[in-house]
Amino acid sequence: MTTNRTPLIAGNWKMNGAETESVALARAVAEGAPGGCELLVCPPAVLIPPVAAVLKGSGVAVGGQDCHFAEGGAHTGDIAAAMLADVGCSHVILGHSERRADHGESDELVRSKTEAAHAAGLVAIVCVGETLAERDGGETLARISSQIEGSLPAAATAENTVIAYEPVWAIGTGRTASPADVEEVHTHIRGDIERRFGAGVAGGIRILYGGSMKPSNAVELLAINGVDGGLIGGASLKAEEFLTIARSCS
Numbered sequence: 001m002t003t004n005r006t007p008l009i010a011g012n013w014k015m016n017g018a019e020t021e022s023v024a025l026a027r028a029v030a031e032g033a034p035g036g037c038e039l040l041v042c043p044p045a046v047l048i049p050p051v052a053a054v055l056k057g058s059g060v061a062v063g064g065q066d067c068h069f070a071e072g073g074a075h076t077g078d079i080a081a082a083m084l085a086d087v088g089c090s091h092v093i094l095g096h097s098e099r100r101a102d103h104g105e106s107d108e109l110v111r112s113k114t115e116a117a118h119a120a121g122l123v124a125i126v127c128v129g130e131t132l133a134e135r136d137g138g139e140t141l142a143r144i145s146s147q148i149e150g151s152l153p154a155a156a157t158a159e160n161t162v163i164a165y166e167p168v169w170a171i172g173t174g175r176t177a178s179p180a181d182v183e184e185v186h187t188h189i190r191g192d193i194e195r196r197f198g199a200g201v202a203g204g205i206r207i208l209y210g211g212s213m214k215p216s217n218a219v220e221l222l223a224i225n226g227v228d229g230g231l232i233g234g235a236s237l238k239a240e241e242f243l244t245i246a247r248s249c250s
């Protein structure tokens with residue numbers, strides 16, 4: 001990664017953890033944080049306040065895993081972007097494949113959530129990725145392009161948006177895409193961004209890889225041209241694994 005883009009290593013804790021262990025995990029991440037990359041943890045919503053409290057001033061950022069597109073109102077069970085910002089979040093993951101699958105989230109919905117995140121001053125981490133059937137059918141790049149086109153609002157910039165490429169078949173399966181496949185998709189995404197938003201945005205926006213990233217493969221994945229960090233699930237639940245991945249950035 002020989003670019004001027006600062007790598008971002010983000011932990012998506014998904015629906016895991018309880019308060020005591022999550023606070024301990026966050027504290028261990030903060031204590032071991034290496035230089036050379038930005039670190040972010042995204043706990044389940046109810047654990048954001050205690051995790052944000054322990055990370056305050058540490059340099060490790062906190063993010064949500066989803067938000068609603070509306071500013072507030074009658075949306076039982078949902079959380080507004082401004083509420084995340086209010087409890088200390090700087091980022092929010094949007095359009096994760098698990099939300100697209102479990103909650104039927106469309107590109108259009110993800111775009112409106114991304115707009116809400118931006119309005120609240122949050123950096124949106126917008127996830128895209130193909131299924132195994134799409135990859136086997138030779139539709140990967142077309143699928144990624146349509147997700148990028150549909151999920152990113154016109155006002156996306158390199159400062160307010162991060163893209164995460166997560167092949168659905170590589171999430172939680174132990175399988176990772178080959179370095180050549182990852183480089184092809186990342187290059188393709190950056191080309192799409194350049195055509196729509198211009199060279200400045202394309203050169204500055206960070207594109208993360210996610211899907212079974214772990215200490216044993218992080219050096220190889222993070223060295224791929226166009227990979228600007230990782231969005232890590234399972235391995236982000238163990239401080240030493242997450243920190244080993246973070247140290248692989250340099």
Ligand code: 13P
Pocket residue numbers: 012096166170171172173174210211212213231232233234235
């Ligand atoms: P795993 O690292 O567990 O494969 O999860 C990746 C992911 O979905 C991160 O958002």
